[in-house]
Amino acid sequence: MTVRVQTEDFDLSAELADFAKGRTDVGARVSFTGVVRDVEGGLDRMEIEHYPGMTQKAIAAMVEQATLRWELADCLVIHRHGPLRPGDQIMMVATAAPHRVAAFESAEFLMDYLKSRAPFWKKEFGADGSCWVDAKDEDEDALSRWE
């Protein structure tokens, strides 16, 4: 189980190349990658602020919850902070499990919690100035699925 919070980009390919590889008890591997979108074409950059003392611990606690809930062989979370451009990778989650349902559900569980419970805040900078990205009700609602 690995959690990394960093400003540097990550190489999804390299991360997945060795992820839970060669284990004969793993039938399913799922990965999710979040990417900076520029919906209206006016986004110059995004800056992600975080709470250094809390971030790593908060994510590790989510991973811990996932391992209690599902039979997981391995789990990896990487989340970036700092300035990012449209098309840049923001974060990734990877899960490895005996069965596909556990691999999918645990990855979705981690994503839902990262969205609303990991201490990150996104600010967008564009031609029209800057603004903090609002949390979405649907992201908060997504958590109810796991309660």
Add this chain to the structure above:
Amino acid sequence: MTVRVQTEDFDLSAELADFAKGRTDVGARVSFTGVVRDVEGGLDRMEIEHYPGMTQKAIAAMVEQATLRWELADCLVIHRHGPLRPGDQIMMVATAAPHRVAAFESAEFLMDYLKSRAPFWKKEFGADGSCWVDAKDEDEDALSRWE
């Protein structure tokens, strides 16, 4: 949208490295990889038989259904046939979408349909002889989620 049915292995890293990359309308990418498991330690190899005339068409139809149901920027399915060893990759699905829910759901939809509706049959060879892998009721039941 790409569908490949092949005996050769695939490089997940290389496949994902360029998958829907550089598109600023894509916020989420999900990948699933299925791997040969050796649950009881007695598996020598698995052989996957398929129905050449039907396989590609059947999978393409599933991908088509997924694109009608979710807003997808891209979709990739690779499925192997022939002899495979424990730990070998069997298949992969990758989806790219504006939002994470579409990326996750479409990947799960494709997996559920591939399990029970793509014309592949698995035979396991071990110390105790060989046997065809039975379809599981839970895999058939999983389809009801999408009806």
Add this chain to the structure above:
Amino acid sequence: MLDVMYFAWVRERIGEPRERVETRAATVNDLVEELRTREERYAVAFQDLSALRVALDQELADFDASLEGVREVAFFPPMTGG
């Protein structure tokens, strides 16, 4: 004339992957009945239809589907892809 194909353990029980079948069967069920009476190996392979699936011209179909215009019929167990 139909191309009839068999996969997985159906193929193993029939003993060949495909054959040309001269038939006037109107439906898949009729074809199955015809084959069953031919030889013991067909009777064995088609013993329990609930354990079988059928595709007509490479599309999944039901056993009561018509064979009119069909060129290729395939019999196989439930699929185990993924």
Add this chain to the structure above:
Amino acid sequence: MLDVMYFAWVRERIGEPRERVETRAATVNDLVEELRTREERYAVAFQDLSALRVALDQELADFDASLEGVREVAFFPPMTGG
């Protein structure tokens, strides 16, 4: 004495990322009340508590939570990770 930290637009409204606060507030709500009366910028930042979240010693908490034994309090808007 408490370490009080601010993130995102709360930090921008307060004008600094952290400060040491001398207080005898018993709960987070009490601390918020104290800060509000200090200066206009606190009143602005803490105007609508439903738009804020609080963490005590780096764990999410409620505004009625006790500050007993707490060393670090952080205020911020709802998180937008992932």
